[in-house]
Amino acid sequence: MLSQQDLFQRIAKTPQVNIGHFPTPLEECPRLSEALGGPRIYIKREDCSGLAMGGNKVRQLTFTIGDAVAQGADTIVHGAASQSNHCRQAAAACNKLGLRCYLRLARDHKSIVQGNLFLDYLFGADVEIVDIPFGPELEDFKIQLAEKLKTDGLKPYVVTSPRSTALAAVAFVWCIAEIHEQQEKLGIDADWIYTASVGGTQAGLVLGTKALNMKLKPYACSPVHWVGKIDRIRDAANSAASILNLDTQIVDSDILNTDDYIGEAYGYLTPECVSALKLVANTEGIILDPVYTAKAMACLIDHIKDGRLNSNDTVIFLHTGGTPALFAYNDELFGNSII
Ligand SMILES: Cc1ncc(COP(=O)(O)O)c(C=O)c1O
Incomplete structure (x- = not known):
């Protein structure tokens, strides 16, 4: 069976440049869990990847x-x-x-x-x-x-x-290898990893967790309606498997991805994403973005409310960043009349 070290070594052989701060932190969010009355929640801080406000x-x-x-x-x-x-x-x-x-x-x-x-x-x-x-x-x-x-x-x-999508999948296999290592140090074995993706991020999560035979199951929220999204994610994952020389193959049933939280269209706020953004800011001091991560958090909150996730579960939320975009939405979020 593939080991974490073997996976790190295969990733290290792929051409790369040193531009970020890795590993990104895996941080527990007890006040968010308490506010939701739900699972233990950790946030994988890809928003803290270092360069130019991260992501x-x-x-x-x-x-x-x-x-x-x-x-x-x-x-x-x-x-x-x-x-x-x-x-x-x-x-x-x-x-x-x-x-x-x-x-x-x-x-x-x-x-x-x-x-x-x-x-x-x-x-x-x-x-x-x-x-x-x-x-x-x-x-x-x-x-x-x-x-x-x-x-x-x-x-x-x-x-x-x-x-680019295949290399993104390689990148998020690497992220999974990091999470595997961080979970060992923290003594946890999470059930789910939620994120915002319709491409390489989810492809890497799916490939990495399957290759390492982890309990962790990826669930992604799409920010946009994308025709053929499952084919795109599966093909990226399988291209990454061949770049990394892995035997693991991804099939459609490995890919859980919902369009339910997009709202009107890409880049338009939903009431649920605004509430999610404010809740995470107010409980943990963590900034989500309105286009991707707040919609994925709205999905996670819904799944807690409808009982799909409960207090026996451990969930990792992969925070994919997007911080600067928030400042392009000040009108929608607070209007002009705050002062
Ligand atoms: C903040 C943020 N989250 C998530 C994504 C989704 O990534 P992908 O669909 O390429 O996996 C993007 C892509 O632009 C992004 O900017």
Whole structure:
């Protein structure tokens, strides 16, 4: 059977750059558990991954930018929604490593110079807000831009699926190896790990827990309706298994992922996510984000309320970050009249 040390060694062999603070803490949240009258809750603090206000993409970029550098790239091309956490962390990582960064961000209801977009400008990335929806068209646009940059003499690397999602899965297998080690030190053996994901994060959790034969079962909340999400997550997990030379194979039934907490659409608040955000801030002093983690926490709270989880269970909540996005939502959260 695969051991934790063996898994750490396989991960260490994958090309990577040193950009974050790892391992991230695994912290008990007794006041949150008490407020919910429910399970023992631990939070895995990927929001404390170090670079530029942290988040799950720092761990992911450890391998995607590692891949880029291994291929001799001097420029990163990325793009997503205008408040993308991934793009903000990529811009910061590029600065730390001395790479150029081009961001092409889809214009949407949060294309305001606040939160992540504010930080993209602060990091001096080459930012353009484009009238192209986030999705396959934007991915094509990024690839076309890279072709143009090549003719200018640069060596661009495009952060895009499926490679980026597979390397994210490698990153979150690593996160599971860390959790395995931290659980041993804490003397716990959690039942569930909840998170916000529709891609590589969940793929890595599913692959890591299965490869190490853990009791821990991943459950993810999607932030967006994504056609073909189970195929995407399964394929990323199985690509990561082949990158890491693991025999483990992921099948659809390994993947528990709900769309029930998205609300109106990606990036729009729900009353439940606002309550979850305030509860965690008020009980533990921990900041969730309104787009991903507060929706996943709303799901966890619901599952406690409806009895799917009870006080005999131990749950890990993987906090994937998103902290700066909160500042783009001040109007919705508190209005302008607080002073
Ligand atoms: C804060 C935060 N949480 C969760 C996710 C979801 O990650 P993925 O679906 O790529 O696993 C993202 C992705 O952008 C994010 O920024």
